[in-house]
Amino acid sequence: MKALYDLPAPAKLNLFLHINGRRPDGYHLLQSVFMLIDWCDTLHVELRSDGLLSREDLTTPLPTDDLVLRAARALQAYANAGQGAHIGVAKHVPAQAGMGGGSSDAATCLLALNRLWALNLPLGSLEQIGLTLGADVPFFLRGRNAWVEGIGEKITPIELPPARFAVLKPDAGLDTSLIFSAPDLKRSTPTAIISGFAADSVHGAYGFGHNDLQPVAQRLCPAVTEAIEWLGDQGLQARMTGSGSAVFAAMPHEAELPQSPSGWQLRQCGNMAVHPLVGWAT
Known part of the structure; x- marks a missing residue:
């Protein structure tokens, strides 16, 4: 080889x-x-x-x-x-x-x-x-x-149902260390359990919980708020992924989204059941 x-x-x-x-x-x-x-x-x-x-x-x-x-x-x-x-x-x-x-x-x-x-x-x-x-x-x-x-x-x-997502990355990025060191970061969310996540019929797999890093990220990087609001204008409920600055929203069906602001990256993505290289190491 x-x-x-x-x-x-x-x-x-x-x-x-x-x-x-x-x-x-x-x-x-x-x-x-x-x-x-x-x-x-x-x-x-x-x-x-x-x-x-x-x-x-x-x-x-x-x-x-x-x-x-x-x-x-x-x-x-x-x-x-x-x-x-x-x-x-x-x-x-x-x-x-x-x-x-x-x-x-x-x-x-x-x-x-x-x-x-x-x-x-x-x-x-x-x-x-x-x-x-x-x-x-x-x-x-x-x-x-x-x-x-x-x-x-x-x-x-865990297994997740197939779904489509709008993922939007504004031009500004975020330094993870600044978020985790912020004094106003909430660090006291009660512990959840997998069965509670799986059984949440009200919000479903793609509406459960929240992102504790998001409020600090929005303070440090206004573009995160702008991205959430931009997807909101398309009728989508968005939240930040990880430490940002990308945000995402579940899409109930295939839709044509308008062109995102200059310098931003917008993509419609599907989730994957497994990594394409799963099993390459035993």
């Missing part, structure tokens, strides 16, 4: 995001449902026999030392001498959006190089590597929609 092409790295949406408290070490305790959507980056990996790692930006320029290269370096510690890779990244998922694009790229990179280098590391080992890169990476490695708790390490697979 010399190369693997057209490997998808799907984004995720947080259907809700509750902050239940804070540990003594400063990490926040959260609950959320992570849902895969068909807005994807694409990776290509080619074998190098000189032991070097290189990256080619096929669309949007990436930071010099991004999560893809960091993931490759972390996995290379298990590779044979001389095993390297050239990685092409076609970036489509926006950055600073709360959609997990960088973490998903890292997960796809780990799955691909584990196969390209014939390492055959089990999923649990890849998850341990992934957790050193970012809290969301293990979710993408497991490849199933999930109820997520703790600091992001407790992942329980």
Whole structure:
């Protein structure tokens, strides 16, 4: 095997995001449902026999030392001498959006190089590597929609009904650390349970709960409010995903949406039952 092409790295949406408290070490305790959507980056990996790692930006320029290269370096510690890779990244998922694009790229990179280098590391080992890169990476490695708790390490697979979503990313981004360090961030939402989420017939899977990060994000980034209001003008009830600045709304049916404001990214997405690379690590 010399190369693997057209490997998808799907984004995720947080259907809700509750902050239940804070540990003594400063990490926040959260609950959320992570849902895969068909807005994807694409990776290509080619074998190098000189032991070097290189990256080619096929669309949007990436930071010099991004999560893809960091993931490759972390996995290379298990590779044979001389095993390297050239990685092409076609970036489509926006950055600073709360959609997990960088973490998903890292997960796809780990799955691909584990196969390209014939390492055959089990999923649990890849998850341990992934957790050193970012809290969301293990979710993408497991490849199933999930109820997520703790600091992001407790992942329980769940099934979600098929649905369509309008996802809108304003031109402004948000720094996650600024939100989590904000003194006005609510950190006391009561703990929910999966059965309560599943049984919520009033709101359904796509109306349960709220996003505790959203009020702080709206204060720091007025474009989040503008995006929510823009979707509201289309008759859609929107909320922010993750730490933003992207917002989303469930769509009751296929609809033609007007062109979004200049510099914003608007896409109609479907959710995914499983990651396209699920099963690549046993």
